Amino acid sequence: MLEARNLYSYYGKSVVLQDLNFDLEPGSMLAVLGRNGVGKTTLLRTIMGLTDRTKGDLFFSGEPLGDRRTDERAMMGIGYVPQGREVVPRFTVAENLKMGTFARKDGKRAIPDKVFDLFPILKEFSERRGGDLSGGQQQQLAIGRALAMNPKMLLLDEPTEGIQPNIVQEIEEVIQTLNVEHGLTIVLVEQNIDFARRACDRFLVMDKGQVVVSGRGEDLNDEIANKHLTF
Amino acid sequence: MDSAIFFNQLFAGLSTASILLMIAAGLAIIYGSMGVINLAHGEFVMLGAYATWALQTFFGLGMLISLPLVFVAIGAVGWLIEKGIVSRLYNRPLDTILATWGVGIVLQQAITLGIGSQSRFVQRPEIFDGNLFFGDLVISNYRLFILGVSLGMLLVTYLLLTRTEFGTKLRAVIQNREISECYGIRAERVYGLTFAYGAALAGIAGALVTPLISTTPTMGTTLVVDAFLVVIVGGVGSLVGTALASGLIGEASAMLSMIFNDTTGRILLLVAIILLIRFRPTGLIPQTVRG
Numbered sequence: 001m002l003e004a005r006n007l008y009s010y011y012g013k014s015v016v017l018q019d020l021n022f023d024l025e026p027g028s029m030l031a032v033l034g035r036n037g038v039g040k041t042t043l044l045r046t047i048m049g050l051t052d053r054t055k056g057d058l059f060f061s062g063e064p065l066g067d068r069r070t071d072e073r074a075m076m077g078i079g080y081v082p083q084g085r086e087v088v089p090r091f092t093v094a095e096n097l098k099m100g101t102f103a104r105k106d107g108k109r110a111i112p113d114k115v116f117d118l119f120p121i122l123k124e125f126s127e128r129r130g131g132d133l134s135g136g137q138q139q140q141l142a143i144g145r146a147l148a149m150n151p152k153m154l155l156l157d158e159p160t161e162g163i164q165p166n167i168v169q170e171i172e173e174v175i176q177t178l179n180v181e182h183g184l185t186i187v188l189v190e191q192n193i194d195f196a197r198r199a200c201d202r203f204l205v206m207d208k209g210q211v212v213v214s215g216r217g218e219d220l221n222d223e224i225a226n227k228h229l230t231f
Numbered sequence: 232m233d234s235a236i237f238f239n240q241l242f243a244g245l246s247t248a249s250i251l252l253m254i255a256a257g258l259a260i261i262y263g264s265m266g267v268i269n270l271a272h273g274e275f276v277m278l279g280a281y282a283t284w285a286l287q288t289f290f291g292l293g294m295l296i297s298l299p300l301v302f303v304a305i306g307a308v309g310w311l312i313e314k315g316i317v318s319r320l321y322n323r324p325l326d327t328i329l330a331t332w333g334v335g336i337v338l339q340q341a342i343t344l345g346i347g348s349q350s351r352f353v354q355r356p357e358i359f360d361g362n363l364f365f366g367d368l369v370i371s372n373y374r375l376f377i378l379g380v381s382l383g384m385l386l387v388t389y390l391l392l393t394r395t396e397f398g399t400k401l402r403a404v405i406q407n408r409e410i411s412e413c414y415g416i417r418a419e420r421v422y423g424l425t426f427a428y429g430a431a432l433a434g435i436a437g438a439l440v441t442p443l444i445s446t447t448p449t450m451g452t453t454l455v456v457d458a459f460l461v462v463i464v465g466g467v468g469s470l471v472g473t474a475l476a477s478g479l480i481g482e483a484s485a486m487l488s489m490i491f492n493d494t495t496g497r498i499l500l501l502v503a504i505i506l507l508i509r510f511r512p513t514g515l516i517p518q519t520v521r522g
Binding site: 048050069070071074075080082086088089090091095098099100102103104109145149 | 417
């Protein structure tokens with residue numbers, strides 16, 4: 001589904017990702033781990049085409065992404081839930097969700113039922129402004145917005161960061177449901193090692209823009225955690 | 232003072248205001264959405280006027296038929312200028328001011344060289360000849376028509392921004408360009424069309440104003456200065472503010488010119504605006520940003 005070969009990514013002249021290689025099987029979940037500032041977010045931004053320049057190859061569903069614009073990548077079925085959620089503040093919840101449907105290839109503008117099944121609160125709050133929601137509600141909206149486009153793959157950047165604990169669990173459950181029951185391919189940038197171990201098929205640990213360890217989810221042991229993830 | 236003169240002047244102010252409204256709405260939309268201060272905007276008005284003149288002189292087309300053609304033609308000119316020049320300068324706001332100023336000069340000189348600097352005149356549509364009389368109040372049918380078109384365009388613009396998918400996409404891009412692109416919106420296309428729409432509004436204003444003032448290559452300059460004042464007074468990003476400010480400035484200049492004279496009226500108007508901006512720097516109805 002997603003394949004990186006000797007992938008480099010740049011902001012201006014500085015290289016932020018170096019020589020990345022990984023594969024992501026359809027329907028699987030990949031956890032991207034690492035300390036702050038090692039390039040996890042940049043990896044997701046590179047997949048969306050939001051960095052200045054890339055080198056090497058990146059394929060999505062067998063098609064090269066290299067020269068595609070960000071909006072074209074979205075139309076190919078990549079749903080992005082960025083760090084900080086980036087809900088459109090002066091749009092209502094309904095408008096934010098509708099915005100998600102702009103990336104649908106079939107041109108439909110109806111919000112899929114599963115969005116409201118997973119996040120009933122979005123129906124209840126549909127006329128509130130995105131900027132007036134709490135952090136947890138905004139995160140649910142941001143994930144709902146990505147699901148509204150019926151994505152083939154979902155990129156989640158620290159979806160539980162800075163969110164009240166009762167909603168953290170809810171969001172984690174939704175992510176697992178999407179992956180296991182809906183068969184959605186997911187790339188998850190995460191700080192919570194326990195959740196990554198529980199939920200993910202594979203993981204990769206990054207440091208200084210490179211992959212330093214990778215493996216199957218259940219192999220994510222304390223030794224790796226202590227060496228690369230603690231401060 | 233004679234009340235008839237007063238009311239006639241009041242109505243004249245209203246029709247000035249309605250022309251201003253269309254020019255200023257285009258300016259405000261372009262500035263509000265892409266942060267570009269378009270100094271070539273007056274030349275779009277001028278091109279609209281010349282296009283109407285050319286359609287009438289060479290093709291015998293009346294103004295009513297010409298209006299949609301002018302809208303499309305000046306929109307296309309705006310689109311080309313956005314694609315060719317403005318789109319390359321989005322991260323350099325100061326440079327866009329210089330570039331659009333340059334474009335304005337080029338357009339002015341092109342018309343001067345190609346058509347000449349003498350005044351051209353356009354016939355107003357015959358069905359709007361004549362006046363309505365209410366006692367001493369004389370209302371020209373044509374000025375009434377301008378008022379109607381202007382309010383119509385304001386309504387169309389409002390609906391375009393709030394009720395259409397294009398409007399939603401534009402508002403999304405204004406608030407967060409990057410995330411908009413992550414949801415399949417082509418920001419560059421949205422910008423191009425928005426610039427084109429703003430230019431087309433100016434073109435329509437130019438077409439409508441031709442029967443009232445003489446058409447010359449420099450006609451846009453005076454009009455656009457007032458339009459800039461409207462945008463400043465109204466507050467950026469608010470159509471209601473733009474409409475309100477057009478009315479205020481149109482009426483204020485009409486009234487002050489009547490009570491004093493054109494020059495003194497102008498000075499007083501500018502002083503009033505400076506005072507207003509001193510106490511309300513963001514304009515009458517500023518955009519309230521949340522979240």
